[in-house]
């Protein structure tokens with residue numbers, strides 16, 4: 001069966017508020033905790049057929065936003081639409097949308113007491129475009145036996161199962177919400193490579209949230225930065241790249257070239273300094289840098305992200 005075209009999504013003025021919660025204090029008394037506003041007027045368009053990075057500090061609202069798209073959560077107000085171009089629908093209790101959206105959260109929502117082979121059968125029935133061969137190959141690569149039960153797996157191996165499910169489902173909208181947790185570095189890099197390879201062969205829309213910005217930025221075509229329940233920035237990785245640049249070279253030359261520009265990040269190794277600066281260099285600056293033996297590099301997304309979400313930045317531009 002051929003999957004539909006990649007899904008896009010659109011959120012308009014979306015608010016998600018979690019109500020008052022009953023909590024138990026250390027001395028055993030119950031109390032009611034104030035409601036949390038997880039998303040506060042989010043407007044966003046997810047372009048179909050792209051890999052979009054969803055970035056934000058802890059509690060920014062990433063998981064809440066992603067769970068809206070998969071109909072795991074309903075907005076308190078505002079609208080959510082998911083689907084092919086010109087045919088986007090409310091995902092809530094919508095079988096067409098939910099059968100085409102695969103959300104994988106941290107450890108993959110696995111049934112701990114069931115063999116993985118059973119879980120995979122379940123997904124094979126649930127997901128119309130499930131690729132059984134790919135699932136088998138990825139589990140082999142991650143060295144996870146389908147005869148095992150998730151309860152017997154380490155956290156990293158559970159994440160690897162989640163990664164397998166996400167990729168093998170071949171859903172027109174595939175969402176990985178911090179799926180790398182517990183994976184060691186070689187496994188994470190193998191996962192990223194598999195995403196890119198499978199995405200190239202089977203175009204779809206992929207959303208990926210991660211705190212490991214440096215590792216995943218090469219995957220992104222679009223980037224969304226959430227902060228305290230709001231969209232701080234949503235643009236293409238290319239546009240984002242033009243927001244800054246790096247200079248690497250002898251300290252005195254780098255300082256001279258830095259001038260009055262805002263420094264996002266600075267590090268020094270012996271006599272060599274690297275600074276990440278806001279803005280774009282003009283032709284004159286680029287030539288001066290070359291003449292001074294200073295290397296001009298692209299903007300590390302991590303530096304921009306840290307600067308954008310710095311609490312001290314509130315109210316500044």
Ligand SMILES: Nc1ncnc2c1ncn2[C@@H]1O[C@H](COP(=O)(O)OP(=O)(O)OP(=O)(O)O)[C@@H](O)[C@H]1O
Pocket residue numbers: 018019036037038056057058059060061062063064065
């Ligand atoms: N079910 C819930 N009940 C109450 N509050 C919730 C619930 N889910 C999320 N929240 C709150 O909503 C806010 C956003 O949480 P969310 O999990 O979406 O953030 P996140 O960006 O994914 O964070 P992290 O990077 O730490 O996973 C947080 O303040 C969180 O405590």
